[in-house]
Amino acid sequence: MRYLEDTVTLEFDATRCNGCGLCARVCPHAVFALVDKRAVLTDRGACMECGACAKNCEQEAIRVRAGVGCATGLLGSVLRRTEPTNTSCGCSEDSSDCC
Amino acid sequence: MAQETTSNCCAEGASQCACNDPGAAPATTLGRMDTPWTNGVVHTSVGDVPQVKTALGARDHLGSAKVRWDIGRSQYRVPPGLYAVGEPGADAPLLVSANYKLSFDHLRRALSGRSAWILVLDTKGVNVWCAAGKGTFGTDELVRRVESCALDQVVTHRKLVVPQLGASGVSAPEVHRRCGFRVEYGPVRAEDLPAFLDSGLKATGQMRRMNFGLWDRLALVPVELTNGGKKALLVAAGMVLLGGLSASGYSMAGVRTVGLVGAAQVLATFLFAAILGPALLPWLPGRAFSVKGALLGLAFFGGLAALGTSPGGSWLHAGAWVLLMPAIASFVVMNFTGASTFTSQSGVLREMRLAVPLQIAGAAVGLGLWLAGLFIAGGH
Numbered sequence: 001m002r003y004l005e006d007t008v009t010l011e012f013d014a015t016r017c018n019g020c021g022l023c024a025r026v027c028p029h030a031v032f033a034l035v036d037k038r039a040v041l042t043d044r045g046a047c048m049e050c051g052a053c054a055k056n057c058e059q060e061a062i063r064v065r066a067g068v069g070c071a072t073g074l075l076g077s078v079l080r081r082t083e084p085t086n087t088s089c090g091c092s093e094d095s096s097d098c099c
Numbered sequence: 100m101a102q103e104t105t106s107n108c109c110a111e112g113a114s115q116c117a118c119n120d121p122g123a124a125p126a127t128t129l130g131r132m133d134t135p136w137t138n139g140v141v142h143t144s145v146g147d148v149p150q151v152k153t154a155l156g157a158r159d160h161l162g163s164a165k166v167r168w169d170i171g172r173s174q175y176r177v178p179p180g181l182y183a184v185g186e187p188g189a190d191a192p193l194l195v196s197a198n199y200k201l202s203f204d205h206l207r208r209a210l211s212g213r214s215a216w217i218l219v220l221d222t223k224g225v226n227v228w229c230a231a232g233k234g235t236f237g238t239d240e241l242v243r244r245v246e247s248c249a250l251d252q253v254v255t256h257r258k259l260v261v262p263q264l265g266a267s268g269v270s271a272p273e274v275h276r277r278c279g280f281r282v283e284y285g286p287v288r289a290e291d292l293p294a295f296l297d298s299g300l301k302a303t304g305q306m307r308r309m310n311f312g313l314w315d316r317l318a319l320v321p322v323e324l325t326n327g328g329k330k331a332l333l334v335a336a337g338m339v340l341l342g343g344l345s346a347s348g349y350s351m352a353g354v355r356t357v358g359l360v361g362a363a364q365v366l367a368t369f370l371f372a373a374i375l376g377p378a379l380l381p382w383l384p385g386r387a388f389s390v391k392g393a394l395l396g397l398a399f400f401g402g403l404a405a406l407g408t409s410p411g412g413s414w415l416h417a418g419a420w421v422l423l424m425p426a427i428a429s430f431v432v433m434n435f436t437g438a439s440t441f442t443s444q445s446g447v448l449r450e451m452r453l454a455v456p457l458q459i460a461g462a463a464v465g466l467g468l469w470l471a472g473l474f475i476a477g478g479h
Contacts, residue, residue: 001441003443004445007446013238025366026263046441050232055267055269056266065444065445068232071433071447074451079420088152
């Protein structure tokens, strides 16, 4: 299954990569692969913007607007007038309607 | 499973419980040892660590069934801290988990017949994936627990096995810098842990992929039903009340006929979308969930019409339902984006920008036509 692809915010600067391979390991959708000890962006359109690769890249070679792709949470953040980037699946810490 | 069931750790000496929440110290720690899923203690140089069972009991199964239906979910927590599986030594693997009991249950069951340490982080009872997204399953909490549990004295190695889905909250390089432990990302699913541990902490490509098969999707239906169901019942109740309106005043006959029929159609559309949306997700046309849902709503209208149970009864009401059903179904399936495993935030924002105004317009015009049908002779 694939989702909307042309909105994806993932950017990769291959010149900064040191080949540690963490991005390829943490990605649940195989967006990165390690080829000849360098990361390669193989399937950008499959990115779900979870931010795991960028968070684990010590070289800061990866940039993505990380966030949860959850309509319920985003509607909530619009109603509460908070930034969508602060949205986390529409559930407050103690609420039960988490994804 | 070890026979050694000594008395609980906190009664003998308090210091060993230091890694548990200070706020929840002796009282809940005692409770923790009494939980149905612990069966002893393992002695270490830093104190006694509760040993957990790897077989799930009837109470565990009942608990997960309730969580699936969203009953008492916020109370379904494991006290954070260090736990032992089997008889782990200083070289046993160290696995990190969230304190959502369902995640914890999956983990301890997968470790059946093995010895390992489990470090439970305080994620406020939220699963690894959602907690990592909001940062509660994160670098800070991990480093704090590693230090408060004095893990450098419990094990001789310096490796933490963190579930891969926790990676959006944890920075492996930063954890290493701050506490000296190297993060090894484990498989997505706990059931792959034995193979991962046996291969020297190597995960295959398949273990790293997040799937979203039919059973994964269907397991989420109950929570969708309980969450969305409350809204659907409110709308249905509104239809029942409005059903009494007519040109000749308010009538209970209208409530009993048009009102109840309207309510039933709202609820039926909701159930249709909340069950078939997730079930048929890969086969519904379109990539945007709101489009998939709208088509599902149209199909429901078409199906009812084809069966001869005209959703309207009059041209005004037919017009009302041909708008209301897609609007409701589109909204319901759009809200399944949060439960899915492959939707990006930028994509959800893009589809919502177009879909939400259309859903509102569809619902408003549909409701207008439905109300008009109540007042115009022969409208229903």
